[in-house]
Amino acid sequence: MSECIVVTSGKGGVGKTTTSANLGVALAQKGNKVVVVDADIGLRNLDVILGLENRIVYDLVHVVEGECRLKQALIKDKRNPNLFLLPAAQTRDKNAINPDQMRELVAQLKEDHDYVIVDCPAGIEQGFRNSIAGADRAIIVTTPEVSAIRDADRIIGLVEAAELPEPRLVINRFRAKMVERGDMMNKDDIMEILAIPLVGIVPDHEEVIVSANKGAPAAYNEDSVVGEAYRRIARRLCGEPEVPYIALTTGGFWKSFKRMIGFSAGGAA
Amino acid sequence: MMKDLLNKLFQKENGSKEEAKARLKFLLVHDQVDLTPAQIESMKTEIMEVIGRYVDVDRSCAEFKLQKEAGGVALVSNIPVTRVTARAV
Numbered sequence: 070m071s072e073c074i075v076v077t078s079g080k081g082g083v084g085k086t087t088t089s090a091n092l093g094v095a096l097a098q099k100g101n102k103v104v105v106v107d108a109d110i111g112l113r114n115l116d117v118i119l120g121l122e123n124r125i126v127y128d129l130v131h132v133v134e135g136e137c138r139l140k141q142a143l144i145k146d147k148r149n150p151n152l153f154l155l156p157a158a159q160t161r162d163k164n165a166i167n168p169d170q171m172r173e174l175v176a177q178l179k180e181d182h183d184y185v186i187v188d189c190p191a192g193i194e195q196g197f198r199n200s201i202a203g204a205d206r207a208i209i210v211t212t213p214e215v216s217a218i219r220d221a222d223r224i225i226g227l228v229e230a231a232e233l234p235e236p237r238l239v240i241n242r243f244r245a246k247m248v249e250r251g252d253m254m255n256k257d258d259i260m261e262i263l264a265i266p267l268v269g270i271v272p273d274h275e276e277v278i279v280s281a282n283k284g285a286p287a288a289y290n291e292d293s294v295v296g297e298a299y300r301r302i303a304r305r306l307c308g309e310p311e312v313p314y315i316a317l318t319t320g321g322f323w324k325s326f327k328r329m330i331g332f333s334a335g336g337a338a
Numbered sequence: 339m340m341k342d343l344l345n346k347l348f349q350k351e352n353g354s355k356e357e358a359k360a361r362l363k364f365l366l367v368h369d370q371v372d373l374t375p376a377q378i379e380s381m382k383t384e385i386m387e388v389i390g391r392y393v394d395v396d397r398s399c400a401e402f403k404l405q406k407e408a409g410g411v412a413l414v415s416n417i418p419v420t421r422v423t424a425r426a427v
Contacts, residue, residue: 215358215365222366251353258355262362262406 073175073185074306075204077228079220081191083212084241087277087286089188090118091296092208094288095303097152101183104143104153106175108200109190110165113157120147120284121154130158133170139177148289153182163195168202175203193227201228207236208268213243213254218262225265237268239302244273245317269302270314271295367404367411378402386417394421 076089086109093105107115110130116122127142132155139155146152155178158165178185189200201207207228211221221238228236240259247253260267276295280287287296288303297315304312373381382402389395396418403414 215362218362219365219369223369226370247353248355251355253353254355254358258359262359262366 071179071183071185072206073179073187073204074206074208075187075189075200075233076208076210077189077197077200077224078210078217079191079193079224080211080217083210083217084239084271084277085191085210086114086118086188087281088208088210088239088241088271088299089186090115090286091288091299092303092306093119093152093184093186094146094149094286095296095300096184096186096307097146097149098288098300099303099307100151101307102151102181103184103186104155104178104182105186105188106155106178107157107188108171108196109188110157110196111159111162112190113159115188116144116154116156117284118281118286119154121156122284125156128156128158129174130161130165133166133174139174148285163190163199166199168198171199171202173203193223197224197227201231201233204233207233208239209236209263209265210239210241211259211263212241213248213259218254218259221263225263236265237306238263238265239268240270242273243270243317245319248317249319268305269298270317271298271302272315272317363406367406370411371404385415389417393419396420 074092076085076092078085086107089105093103097103105115105119106129107113108129109115113128116125121144124144127137129142131137132139132142143153143155146154175185175187185203187200187204190196209221209225209228211217225236238260240256244253248255254262256267256270272294274295276287276290276293280290280293280295286299287293288299290296294315301312301315371378382400385402386395386397386400390397399418401416404411405414
């Protein structure tokens with residue numbers, strides 16, 4: 070049974086596109102046939118995160134307007150033959166398509182793919198309404214900051230009003246060191262406020278920027294802690310809800326003690 | 339030096355996150371409420387009037403707060419009663 074998951078957040082810059090790309094990779098690596106759809110018409114970026122920007126010929130708007138067949142617009146990933154990208158148009162805007170057209174497009178994509186991941190644009194306007202139109206469920210991405218959590222709360226309300234069942238939360242840019250000294254909200258603080266089930270925590274790590282530089286999502290890297298976080302989210306989404314969370318501490322008492330008295334320059338993120 | 343070290347060792351959670359949480363709890367409710375500050379003020383005045391018909395209350399110390407609870411938003415109020423003897427209405 071195939072499923073469409075929309076990745077949304079309200080606020081921009083919290084990691085929707087990174088999350089969409091990495092979940093696409095992680096789900097494809099588990100043997101699923103996956104298409105990631107860039108719904109950010111006019112400001113596309115999923116193509117660069119996946120390193121596929123040079124291969125775009127047709128885009129989502131071309132498909133909707135009947136200028137090409139759906140298969141012509143799908144770009145096969147360089148590394149995984151199970152993963153496809155449907156890019157957004159760059160020279161149009163969010164009003165180029167409507168929710169009914171999106172619903173129809175997603176229905177078509179679901180015929181040939183196990184997972185359709187829709188990367189939603191920031192905001193609560195037309196782009197958001199288009200993105201949730203064909204979705205079966207939503208993943209809400211937030212960071213442990215007041216502004217991102219506020220916007221996430223608003224988006225959760227809109228997603229629930231649209232009758233999408235059980236939105237799930239991804240906490241991105243988690244910084245263990247700051248949490249340990251009480252300067253960042255932890256998992257329980259955020260869940261207490263947003264009151265939806267958690268599906269993953271992704272540490273704040275330089276790897277994310279290096280991956281974006283290279284156009285190769287961290288989920289491809291077996292040794293990446295960020296990649297591992299996304300691989301575990303993919304497993305939880307595929308019916309393994311009990312997958313444990315990766316250890317998000319700076320290394321316990323002795324490491325903190327040594328750092329405190331100057332033996333080491335700093336811990337992991 | 340030693341005192342700093344001990345403070346760090348037995349550090350309590352007193353960082354800025356508590357402030358973030360408290361601000362968010364207030365913010366999220368007020369984001370949902372579609373009332374102007376003037377309307378909220380007049381709601382408070384009217385509630386106090388009704389209660390004041392039955393008991394004496396200290397209006398200056400009365401508190402009204404909208405807050406997020408499990409399952410929705412609650413109007414929580416704390417109104418000090420100065421005299422409980424019923425009056426003729």
